[in-house]
Amino acid sequence: MDAIVRVFSKAAERPSKDEAEEAVRTLIRWAGDDPGREGLQDTPRRVTKAYGELFAGYDEPADDPLARTFSDVGGYQDMVIVKGIPFFSHCEHHMLPFHGHVHIGYQPAGRVLGLSKFARLVEIFARRLQTQETITAQIAQSLDDGLQPLGVAVMVEAEHMCMSMRGVKKQGAATLTMTFKGEMQNSASLQARFLSEVRA
Numbered sequence: 493m494d495a496i497v498r499v500f501s502k503a504a505e506r507p508s509k510d511e512a513e514e515a516v517r518t519l520i521r522w523a524g525d526d527p528g529r530e531g532l533q534d535t536p537r538r539v540t541k542a543y544g545e546l547f548a549g550y551d552e553p554a555d556d557p558l559a560r561t562f563s564d565v566g567g568y569q570d571m572v573i574v575k576g577i578p579f580f581s582h583c584e585h586h587m588l589p590f591h592g593h594v595h596i597g598y599q600p601a602g603r604v605l606g607l608s609k610f611a612r613l614v615e616i617f618a619r620r621l622q623t624q625e626t627i628t629a630q631i632a633q634s635l636d637d638g639l640q641p642l643g644v645a646v647m648v649e650a651e652h653m654c655m656s657m658r659g660v661k662k663q664g665a666a667t668l669t670m671t672f673k674g675e676m677q678n679s680a681s682l683q684a685r686f687l688s689e690v691r692a
């Protein structure tokens with residue numbers, strides 16, 4: 493089980509639903525509105541329910557999607573790329589959304605992973621408070637640990653609402669992060685191949 497889940501999954505350390513709803517009422521008052529008015533009365537319940545979905549990744553061990561792998565693939569050994577996996581996450585600095593796409597490539601060492609599991613892995617890490625660098629590193633590390641392939645490449649492209657809706661207010665700026673592991677870490681040609689397929 494990964495460290496983040498271990499730290500946060502102890503129910504005893506979590507506030508109750510009532511405490512969480514009270515915190516939402518406090519934030520509504522901080523924003524300048526009245527949590528008692530009709531339109532806002534159910535909002536704390538809705539917000540905590542939404543948080544349950546948006547941050548469900550704290551309750552999901554990242555090794556789950558990697559529990560089952562396959563080797564009956566006709567001797568296939570070349571690179572596998574799953575690109576354009578959409579995600580929504582929240583930055584840990586402002587708790588505002590950042591969203592975009594994850595591209596994953598790996599070179600199997602005999603075993604391959606079911607294609608849907610890459611998207612499941614992305615979901616688990618995206619539904620936590622994150623930085624883009626962290627989510628990129630976590631996806632790559634999980635694949636490296638769980639699949640033990642010859643090489644791994646992970647690239648994330650995202651727009652951060654904390655930069656477009658507030659603060660510096662620059663809409664449309666894209667942040668790119670990428671990590672290479674194993675044979676892909678030191679091979680310019682493998683990296684170029686991955687990047688050209690992702691960019692195609």
Ligand SMILES: Nc1nc2c(ncn2[C@@H]2O[C@H](COP(=O)(O)OP(=O)(O)OP(=O)(O)O)[C@@H](O)[C@H]2O)c(=O)[nH]1
Pocket residue numbers: 583584585622623624625652654655659660
């Ligand atoms: N490296 C990195 N920075 C991020 C990410 N998400 C948000 N940030 C940045 O985190 C920084 C936090 O900076 P601070 O100066 O502590 O906070 P702030 O006063 O709200 O900063 P501004 O956004 O510039 O107004 C900002 O520069 C954000 O753009 C991320 O995923 N990775």
Ligand SMILES: [Zn+2]
Pocket residue numbers: 583584585586587588652654655
């Ligand atoms: Zn932010």
